[in-house]
Amino acid sequence: MEINEDNQNHSQNGVLKEEEEVVVVVVPFPAQGHLNQLLQLSRLIFSYDIPVHYVGTASHNRQAKLRVHGWNPLTTANIHFHNFEIPSFLSPPPDPSATCKFPSHMQPCFDCSKHLRQPLSQLLRNLSSRVRKVIVIHDSMMGSVIQEVRLIPNIESYSFHSVSAFTVYLYILETMGNSIEANDVFPKDIPSLEDCFTKEFLDSVASEYDYQKFNSGNVYNSCRVLEDAYLDLLDRATMESKIKNWALGPFNPVKIPKFKGSNSxxxxxxxxxxxxxxxxxxxxxxxxxxxxxxxxxxxxxxxxxxxxxxxxxxxxxxxxxxxxxxxxxxxxxxxxxxxxxxxxxxxxxxxxxxxxxxxxxxxxxxxxxxxxxxxxxxxxxxxxxxxxxxxxxxxxxxxxxxxxxxxxxxxxxxxxxxxxxxxxxxxxxxxxxxxxxxxxxxxxxxxxxxxxxESMDEAGVSRMELDSFVAHITSSCSKLL
Incomplete structure (x- = not known):
């Protein structure tokens, strides 16, 4: 999918113009794989001439911009980075000798990011008073930070899952107490979650689960070319709650431009x-x-x-x-x-x-x-x-x-x-x-x-799903109550 950066209707200083009816606010989890995926998704969204507000600390926003691949976020006027302050936190070095390789050294940062709730709430209320509709796309681990959404009528939230649909569905099976049986879609000997996470992080995941009920849908950096069977299973799992799952990937550019000043x-x-x-x-x-x-x-x-x-x-x-x-x-x-x-x-x-x-x-x-x-x-x-x-x-x-x-x-x-x-x-x-x-x-x-x-080309399966998602979020308010 080609991004048109010449047709912009948004000023660089973040001032909303009168003709803007819908804006998107993106709230990433403060770790590189999460920051990058949601910045790449922002690129796709603002290609539809929808302003995107990317929220985080100054340090993490700087990190996301410096490390992004395949395009330069500084060349577009349709994305705005909000550098919110949070209390200082310990930033210890990683422990290469740890038995569990999960990066527990980053936990203080994750915990401190909860302080984004207040400044983000102020931003959401400000935007909601000036546009017809605000769409929040937040990392699944940042649900508590965007909980103000449920109190504002013209805001909808969508949870971004930074992992595969395959992995998410396995997690759903396990939380429901179901065993994972080998069949046509799941191979045998699925690895357990032992040593995949620290207990502290699993507790953090559990504490975020309650906020999922306020969402209007789930977003994945995946493609039906790759994970159609698992996305269908997720659709069935969320059908009763009327939660739709959107496979909008790959988020990253699939054609790498060569331009001066890029990482090339x-x-x-x-x-x-x-x-x-x-x-x-x-x-x-x-x-x-x-x-x-x-x-x-x-x-x-x-x-x-x-x-x-x-x-x-x-x-x-x-x-x-x-x-x-x-x-x-x-x-x-x-x-x-x-x-x-x-x-x-x-x-x-x-x-x-x-x-x-x-x-x-x-x-x-x-x-x-x-x-x-x-x-x-x-x-x-x-x-x-x-x-x-x-x-x-x-x-x-x-x-x-x-x-x-x-x-x-x-x-x-x-x-x-x-x-x-x-x-x-x-x-x-x-x-x-x-x-x-x-x-x-x-x-x-x-x-x-x-x-x-090809799925990102015109009439490709991911492009059509992205078109459908954009049409959905820009339609009349369909917030789940």
Whole structure:
């Protein structure tokens, strides 16, 4: 879907014009995978000439803008960032030796973000008095922050689920006390949630559940090309409550423009441009994974022993505030970068992941299987070496490898406490990049990726669903009472 940035009717200073009848307020959860997905959704919404107000702290809004892929939010006048103040919070470094890899070091930030409720409520009341209708799209973990919505007649709220429909439906089954039986849509041996989250975070999830009843619908960064069966199951599960589920993805751009000042100027592209098509594996474990020194060493040796071209993003996990203080410098074996200079590229700063995945030289992705990364990889037609760490990632890995058949498993979730050896890394990389199995998987990924991209074209399934969603939110007030 092409974004028209030349036809704007909204002034840069955030003043509403008289002809504006509907505005959208976006409330992300303060972690990179959530911030990015809702900023990308904002791009889709304002392409319909609907003003979008993106709400957060100054630090998290800055983070979202600096790290966005595939477009520049500073070039459009139809999105407004509201930098609200919250009390200061601890921002400790991640613990790479923790048994549970869920980023508990970010919990203080999550807790403190609840203080967004008051300034957000003031914004909502201000907007509601000046336009016909306000639409709030909030992260499912931010329901308590937008609870004022239920008191204002011309505001509707929609909950954004940052994970796959597959994962959400499994969660619904479990909360209802149902066992997960293998059948035509669910494979056997679905990973348990053990070690996926800290108890503190699960308690936070439970505390947000009551606010879902005020919503008018659910929004997913997914596509019926990929998850039609699970979206149908979700529709049945929410039919009685008249809650509709909207699959509006992929949120990320599916055509990567090249323009001055974009991340396309990153130094890695000079190297990538010299590589053969589908010859490079991209290695990145997202913003919430902290590998210990032993695992870093084994991964480094495995990549070297594979004799395959690679780009490896060597970064520590984000803190709650990514601009607060020093971060741990991940140590590679002595002399490693020189020893792999002809076959690998080490990136220690922020990498433009979407553009890397979209580059013709990239033929594989060694990934933690965060849903944002999964959707980017699928939409660019790149198969995945699935190495889940926590959260929804183990179940996303099942969806990728067993259901969609777009990847291979690096380590079974049952062996999550074991170090992945260099031999395992070497074998996985060779299977994905230098085998008939990998070639067939790449062919399938290219085919599915093409269908996903086509879904965003005019009359494509995702584009039509997005058109339908926009028509729905801009219609007469249909708030559930």
């Amino acid at each position: 100027s990153h130094f890695c592209f000079e190297w990538l441009d010299k590589q053969a098509p589908n010859s490079v594996i991209y290695v990145s474990f997202g913003t919430t994974t902290a590998l210990n020194d032993e695992q870093i060493k084994e991964l480094a040796l495995g990549l070297k022993q594979s004799n395959q071209k690679f780009i490896w993003v060597v970064r520590d996990a984000d803190k709650g505030d990514v601009f607060d203080g020093e971060v741990r410098s991940v140590e590679l074996p002595r002399g490693y970068e020189d020893s792999v200079k002809d076959m690998g590229l080490i990136v220690r700063d922020w990498a433009p992941q979407l553009e890397i995945l979209g580059h013709p030289a990239t033929g594989g992705f060694l990934s933690h299987c965060g849903w944002n990364s999964c959707m980017e990889s699928i939409s660019m037609g790149v198969p995945i070496g699935a190495w889940p760490m926590h959260s929804d990632q183990p179940r996303n890995a099942v969806l990728i490898t067993q259901v969609l058949k777009l990847g291979i498993v690096v380590r079974d979730w049952a062996e999550r406490h074991e170090t992945v050896t260099s031999e395992v890394v070497e074998n996985v990389v060779k299977r994905l990049m230098a085998s008939k199995e990998g070639d067939e998987m790449r062919k399938r990924a290219a085919e599915i990726g093409g269908k996903v991209r």
